[in-house]
Amino acid sequence: MTAPSDFTASLSAAGRAAYGRNARKRAPRARQARIGTGPDRADAIEVIERQSATRVPELVPIRYGRMLESPFRFYRGAAAIMAADLGPLPNSGLTVQLCGDAHLLNFRLLASPERRLVFDIxxxxxxxxxxxxxxxxxxxxxxxxxxRAxxxxxxxxxxxxxxxVRAYRQRIREFAGMRTLDIWYAQDDADRTRELMAHSMSKQARRRTAEATARARTRTYLQAVGKLTRITEEGRRIAPDPPLITPLQDLLTDPSDDAQEKELHGLLEDYAHTLSSERRRLLRHYRLVDMARKVVGVGSxxxxxxxxxxxxxxDDDPLLLQAKEAQESVLAAHTGGAPYDNQGRRVVTGQRLIQTTSDIFLGWTHVVGLDGHGRDFYVRQLRDWKGIARPDTMDPGLLRLFGQLCGASLARAxxxxxxxxxxxxxxxxxDRFDRALTVFAQAYADRNEHDFETLAAAARSGRVRAESR
Structure with a gap:
């Protein structure tokens, strides 16, 4: 798979438009409704078990337990299954930097480095x-x-x-008429977005949206510090909550063995070299005092x-960083692209390319663990002004409005x-493409429910072990 827009960049605007129209021959818009069927479909449980084989064994049952909470939670953890379903289908060949897991909960309010609240992936x-x-x-x-939920x-x-989907299509058409730099600088400012959509909202929806924006501004790194740390005799330290948060010392078979602590100090030092010089200098104003393993998300x-x-x-001047293992993208087997030398760098490069404002501490590193295995990580602040949607509290009108926001934001990326x-x-x-994807969405929701039930059956039979945490 070639890099995004490399081929069409050498064409005129008319040539690029012709190239896009010709892509309909490879993948007619009406055929985008198909989800693909047949006996060759990969077994859903085998797909997620292959992922689990490279993960911390004692945490895998928690992953399955979270996926079994609902079909929507299952979907959040099933990006690899969907990638295997999409890979064999005819595609447009119009390449972008994909998010790769663009479900609705991966769109939220975020803080820009300039301390503005924006809506983004x-x-x-x-x-x-x-x-x-x-x-x-x-x-x-x-x-x-x-x-459905x-x-x-x-x-x-x-x-x-x-x-x-209509919001995605219409905004892409707007961007098609814009200058390149204007596209690059485009942002979805939270306050402006709320104002533009206010005329479509009920009074209750406007109130709830304003409250969500206000809550996002309270979800600062200091709130995360207050929740995840405590003051001890040694000073501020991470508060244990095993198995979801387990301090490093509690994971060591020999607490006097400082090899893993040195490993994580090395992680921090190597990661610092991927930051720009001024941010590397900022990081040097801090000293590492504690570390813990944390269970995050559903699919992760x-x-x-x-x-x-x-x-x-x-103790009142803290910084919380998250170093998260980056494994090969679930899309890699289906795109034919060249492998990356560091999966953390892949994540950071992709984020900087399609997110308008990335965390100032975003970087990557590679660590060889005590087991001799090398692993890639990306690093960022744990939390800073994040507003998370709650689709379970949305009525049909508010879900539509949130869909408009997400579709437009994805088009910008x-x-x-x-x-x-x-x-x-x-x-x-x-609206031919819009209608096709509506059919696709319903068909794939059916498939997702089937796969969810398959995982539930696997848990009942003992094929997989699930824990609720």
Whole structure:
């Protein structure tokens, strides 16, 4: 798979549009409704078991337990299954830097380095160049699945999907007419977005949206420090909550053995070299005082994730970093792209390319563990002004509005990394692509429920072990 927009960059605007229209021959828009069927489909449980084989064994049952809480939670952990389903299908060949896991909960309010609140994509563990429609399909299906979880009618689910995909198509068409630098600088400022959408909201929806924005501004790194740390005789340290948060010392068979502590100090030192010089100097104002293993998310459970507590002037001057293991993207086997020398660097490069404002401490490193295995990590602040959507509390109208936000935000990310002129020409001015993806979303929601039940049966039979944590 070639890098985003490398081929079309040498063409005129008219040539790029023609290239996009010709992509309809490879993947007709109406055929985007198909999810693919047949006996050759990969066994869903085998797919996630292959992922689990490289993860911390004692944490894998927690991953399965979280996936079995609901079909939507299962979907959050099943990016590898969907990648295996999308890979064999005909695709447009219009390459962008994919998020790789573009479900609706991976869009949220975030803090920019300039301390503005913006709406953007948040998760990049699976980011990789690939056909633009793979992200749109994963996002569309997530709205159908969320609508089902809320008990919405099929019509209400379809409206949420249609609104999302229409917003993507219309905004890509807007970007197709913009200057390149204007596309790069485009942001979805939270306050401006709320103002633009206010006319479509009920009074209650406006109030809830304003409250969500206010809550996001309270979710600072200091709030995370207050929740995850405590003052001890040695000073501020990470508060244990095993197995979800386990201090390093509690993981050591010999507490006097400082080999793993040296390993993590090395992780921090190597990671610092991937920061720009001024941010590396900022990091030097802090000293590492504690570290712990943390269980995160749904699909990421079982990957090695560390939280690192650093202090500046004193206990009231903290910095919490998260060092998360980066494994090969679930898309890699289906894109044919060249392998990356460091999966953490892949995540960071993808994030910097498609997110408008990335964390100032975002970087990567490689560590050889005590078991002799080398592992890649990416590092960022644990939390800073994050507002997380709660689709379970949304009525059909609010879910549609959230779909509009997510679809438009994904279009902005794709326009930065791909060719908006070619993609806009492929999509066209009609709703043919929108309607096709509505059919796809419902069909894939059915498949997701089947796979969810398959995992439940595997847990009942003892094929996999699931724990609720």
């Amino acid at each position: 948040n998760d990049f563990d699976e980011t990789l160049p690939g056909p633009f429609e793979w992200d749109v399909k994963r996002l569309a299906a997530s709205f159908a699945i969320a609508g 809320n008990g919405f009618s099929v019509g209400e689910q379809d409206e949420a999907v249609l609104t999302c 459970v079982g990957t090695r994730c560390w939280i690192l507590l650093l202090l500046g002037r004193d 794709h326009a930065r990394s791909g060719d908006p002129i070619a993609i806009a020409a492929y999509l066209g001015g009609s």
